[in-house]
Amino acid sequence: MEKIDETFMSFDKPYHQADIVYFGAPFDGTASFKKGAFFGPKAIREDSYGLETYSPYQDQDLETDTKVVDVGDLNFSGMGTEEVLDDINEFIEKIINDDKIPLMVGGEHLVSYPVVKALKENYPDLAVIHYDAHMDLRYDYEGDKLSHATVMRRIYESIDSRSIYQFGIRSGTREEFAFSKEKCHTHLFEVTGSEKLLDILRDRPVYITIDLDVLDPGIFSGTGTQEPGGVTFKELLDSIINLDGLNIVGADIVELAPNLDNSGVSTSCACKVVREMAIILSKSRRRRADG
Amino acid sequence: MEKIDETFMSFDKPYHQADIVYFGAPFDGTASFKKGAFFGPKAIREDSYGLETYSPYQDQDLETDTKVVDVGDLNFSGMGTEEVLDDINEFIEKIINDDKIPLMVGGEHLVSYPVVKALKENYPDLAVIHYDAHMDLRYDYEGDKLSHATVMRRIYESIDSRSIYQFGIRSGTREEFAFSKEKCHTHLFEVTGSEKLLDILRDRPVYITIDLDVLDPGIFSGTGTQEPGGVTFKELLDSIINLDGLNIVGADIVELAPNLDNSGVSTSCACKVVREMAIILSKSRRRRADG
Amino acid sequence: MEKIDETFMSFDKPYHQADIVYFGAPFDGTASFKKGAFFGPKAIREDSYGLETYSPYQDQDLETDTKVVDVGDLNFSGMGTEEVLDDINEFIEKIINDDKIPLMVGGEHLVSYPVVKALKENYPDLAVIHYDAHMDLRYDYEGDKLSHATVMRRIYESIDSRSIYQFGIRSGTREEFAFSKEKCHTHLFEVTGSEKLLDILRDRPVYITIDLDVLDPGIFSGTGTQEPGGVTFKELLDSIINLDGLNIVGADIVELAPNLDNSGVSTSCACKVVREMAIILSKSRRRRADG
């Protein structure tokens, strides 16, 4: 862990008392055109102090209703892609062993892969809910099997068939669309209907991965691959709050590249999604504890 | 009054013939993180020349259907916060004495307070319609009772109980949400339903204060405290045009910080809201004159 | 034709095999306040490589389902406005003679005029579908009859009466609104309802001109005259895809000024509209060939 100057607002519980472990995965090594997801975790922490701790959407307050520890960023200094993924995998295993829930901010989307792999070890029945503008289902990308454009294919391979539930997808190759139609549950263009998963996934452990480019670039331009025609912030918020009730065992929020949005709005969005997700994870955890 | 180089487009009637007095209140003294509301009035004037004088939304034209005088900006040079508020208060009293309606552009939201105070003297039954992303109902903010974050609380104290009607609010402390629930009429998250006020406030003088950050930061990023999940420009426009029919005795449009939005879109929004509001005020005034 | 470094992605068929001719008209000579439409064609080409060739909206792929040739940009070096328009007119005549369909990217809106004039020669019954924030129906603008603000009036004069179908208009003078009411078919503020044109224009050749400022400036700020209250990207996409089924004999996409939007989102929007429009034109052409 790198020393950090500050934590995400209110994520200041002692490690042993926390039930959620928040950390950053500042890796954007497979991006090559517009980069900057490396800077995501730092920007989110700094900007979090402009946010209220209270969520009127869920009537919960980070101060009083969550127990999250921000342990800082993983340090990938000098590492190649595989080493980075191993490092994340190992860190998640530790979190699971400590009986805590991981909440990760990227970094590029590839960092989701080792998290799912580690969780799958513990939760064989794991399902994955995937918000994204892009399929990310390529078998390889420019020859690489480990890429932001292949991450969901790798995740697909590591969990049970037809256990990926996609929302908001609006871009990919014809092959990816055919693949997803056959092998995933895909809601194109929109993020509505997520409340149906409460039934469908009722008995399964669930991982949520949110590539923030699912948002329309009018509100979220700070990302490497802008895709017009996305959803509004309200729609995304509604959709993920609808997931409250599931047994969520981990989540991530990826692909903020704050340097690509001078207005700062993209980072504001990311912060607010982190707040709401921390609350959802906390409620899920409490239910499990209470149950 | 400071000398001004130009006026807002078409707000060029002689003072004695005008029924609406447009002026700027370039004050952002209680902001400390992202500032710039000081520059709002100047930016709005300059940009107004890119706007048509005709509103297809209301089928009215600033040239032929309104009588507004732009008297420039109040000069707060050298003043502390209390002096600034006194200065505005005094200026509003003069406008009221001259039997005209004030239309103010800020500046930070705190400038609304002295306007309401002055109007309340004349209209004891005054109600306030409040568009905002934020409650602004704190009792104090970092020890200060006079702050952009406390302005609605001060306004609350200066008018009759339960006379504030809020729209679009999506951020605040748990205490502010509790306070508003008990003491105000609050429409969270949305600005729909304003047409119902035509009945509710039929017999009362009404002041309208629009903190432009009620808009989603996707369209309005030029403000100090961006809050994703806001309303669209169309929704805001519809909502305020729905207020046409009320007895409106004053209005303000605050919190544009043009320096924080390089694209210029935020200023375009502010200009268009000023145009529509000037038309609404003019129609209200004509009804009063005719009635 | 100027030498071009690259073509729009997949618009690489040989001229004689192509049925659609894509070209740029880099002219912004009548703009005087915020300029930059000159740079539109170049920006669109460069950015097109970030786009997928496959459209999930229409389930078509540029690679396999279209035959488009990008012939580069017309070279207006040294020319005045009239010469530019003549040059475009002549080029369109050649395209028509070669039995191909023109797909033009601007440049400012005035470049649409010579295209319509040339097509009208060949298709006497031509109708024009017009997406725009602005009427563009002035008789003259600051004394000029040839201007981005008069282009639809010139087009009106060159085709049969009441053959213009407008969508999304939200700005103009009172005179323009009166004119359009009497002489055009105008859908104010929204772009919904375009599917009705399938019936209305069933037997007529149709030209489509899209001034991208019909989009809300929250998503499309890179244009000279921003007009808040526009439509979303999804709404525009839906509206133009609804036109699939018409006999479309040409189209243009104008008024992207990429230099006015640092975020790059405006150019992303333009690219995606080009892709969808190329597919619609291709389907129209195939129907004609098959029919």
Next chain:
Amino acid sequence: MEKIDETFMSFDKPYHQADIVYFGAPFDGTASFKKGAFFGPKAIREDSYGLETYSPYQDQDLETDTKVVDVGDLNFSGMGTEEVLDDINEFIEKIINDDKIPLMVGGEHLVSYPVVKALKENYPDLAVIHYDAHMDLRYDYEGDKLSHATVMRRIYESIDSRSIYQFGIRSGTREEFAFSKEKCHTHLFEVTGSEKLLDILRDRPVYITIDLDVLDPGIFSGTGTQEPGGVTFKELLDSIINLDGLNIVGADIVELAPNLDNSGVSTSCACKVVREMAIILSKSRRRRADG
């Protein structure tokens, strides 16, 4: 002449009393890569109000020691390159006929050509002093004989041989360097030594053309073709003040593209050069009047 909102600070003498006519030539039609000289005149006027009227370098004050009229910008609306040049030429003839001295701001460098041509008619012995990073001595540029890259060649052809005195040149083709060596008087890289011209050009009428990109792009980045290794602002100022004493019959300052420098420093430089040049022209004119 277009209506202008404001004049350059203190250039407010009535036309008939002025001895110097200041005007803008907003033309950048032959530029194709990074444009923006069109916006130069407007930016200079607006920014001039941040400048003092007093020059400590020459101990003169624009208010009391110069008689300049700002007549606004020439209106090239709708014109091709040749028409623009004719228009400028004609305007200069009028200024000469009125016995006044032209001081022009560009616009791209090509606008200097018609000024020199007009002056040459009146002053057959005209010499030209040329500050620039670039030779601008190509015979043609991409086939065009009228281009920002050929302007000095056209000027060369229009005046007597070896009557061009160049300073600060640091870029061009091998052919241009050979041409200048044989046919011009060229000071490469530096602007020192201009004081020697007081002797050399003592008896001749002199025109001064300053392409501001002679300055290092560290201080002047707002121009289409940045060329590192330029001179400092002090060096340029010294060099042109050294010309005081010559019989200067006209001058221009070109190639400011204010949109390419967000910091505003380039425009500040241009304003200060305008001030100093107006003073030099005024002194030259007074000497002539007194002589």
Next chain:
Amino acid sequence: MEKIDETFMSFDKPYHQADIVYFGAPFDGTASFKKGAFFGPKAIREDSYGLETYSPYQDQDLETDTKVVDVGDLNFSGMGTEEVLDDINEFIEKIINDDKIPLMVGGEHLVSYPVVKALKENYPDLAVIHYDAHMDLRYDYEGDKLSHATVMRRIYESIDSRSIYQFGIRSGTREEFAFSKEKCHTHLFEVTGSEKLLDILRDRPVYITIDLDVLDPGIFSGTGTQEPGGVTFKELLDSIINLDGLNIVGADIVELAPNLDNSGVSTSCACKVVREMAIILSKSRRRRADG
């Protein structure tokens, strides 16, 4: 004092052990065109961590060779100009009473005035060394006697005649230049020759005020009134290091507006000047202690 998140790098000695007190005066209330000096102190602190603690120019290290405490920023919340100045004055009196040396960062230049006034009480023979692009010697500015444009006049009135030594001045009114010639010691345009002050001011207590706009805007564009033709960073550094040997009883560094320079270079300059000045003050203090 406001709570601060961090201190300027290495300015972390306990107050009672420090001999230099570093603090911020975030006030830009009299500026009205381009503002931002309010943000100076915060930007300097944050950026200081990119600086080495060791100065190769003076072969001293902040860690080992200085004893500075950063006490944060004065809190001017709600205050008018006079109150702000009184607040600074009072704070300086406390520093003097505690036998420490003040090192202030602005803020606009007006904040220097109350510092000099307080020091003058203690050091009746105080001389002031003034680096600036501007005279700042107006009697009043738009009617105000307390302004960034009048600060040196107020300082002049508060100390003995001809005790101001100016460097780098290149802008002002004719009256200011006349005043300075008669009443100050002024080195126009350049900052060379400061070493002569070692003799001239040998026996006097000295205050140094550095308006960073003395630097050329090519290196320092982040300030409200850019004035081309300034000195290089090296020249300024040499000039102030030449003052080492004087009995310096206080210093300030003002007019950084970090928001006006996106490149960040202006803040880098300010940080380095702070480092060198802290070392100079420390050496002066040690000499006094040793002497």
Next chain:
Amino acid sequence: MEKIDETFMSFDKPYHQADIVYFGAPFDGTASFKKGAFFGPKAIREDSYGLETYSPYQDQDLETDTKVVDVGDLNFSGMGTEEVLDDINEFIEKIINDDKIPLMVGGEHLVSYPVVKALKENYPDLAVIHYDAHMDLRYDYEGDKLSHATVMRRIYESIDSRSIYQFGIRSGTREEFAFSKEKCHTHLFEVTGSEKLLDILRDRPVYITIDLDVLDPGIFSGTGTQEPGGVTFKELLDSIINLDGLNIVGADIVELAPNLDNSGVSTSCACKVVREMAIILSKSRRRRADG
């Protein structure tokens, strides 16, 4: 090698005919604060087309007087730091085996290390000339021995003692300054005096590494660690042209982060240094061939 769209202007000789191999090393993996050297090679290639092929400084033309092949960028996809360095090392060995001279553009400074190591194998007597603002002589940096801040220490260890000749250094720790004083030949602050190396290094093979941050950030702000007080572009150009005459066996130009300088000036500087360096290398090679 990755596919490249274009080559650096005129670096288009076939590999087997070239005597200089130009390539990019897009690596910035050890930077963590302000990144972007990854984008250096691409930006330099694109911008090179704005440069003349003719150098008036050396009277040579890239077209006719050099034989350079641009082989594109090394592809470090997925690699950790050590792998990247090995990859570069191996590539340089191939260049040496093919009897060609490497000219590399970075990327961060660490990429120089494997080049020097490979050359040292072939030229046991290798000396290194080092332009930089920073010592880069730390033994480790935050625990890493392989870092942009340690690269010259690693280079020091890999060649003979006292074979590093430094210019322009103005930042580092006290320890680094002590180390360089004892073990290197260091010219602080300035880049003058390089012509003396013609004698000193007459009989030795020489490598030149230019960290462009040796330039003042006024002209070169596009780099991760800005250090005010640097040299001008002219001074750097003079200094490296003075090295013409040495037996230069390789060179690099590193640390351009084009994303950090919106004005584009930094990239213009880099391009011009590449041009001049290619000419110097070509002349050195010709002398060797002729000798």
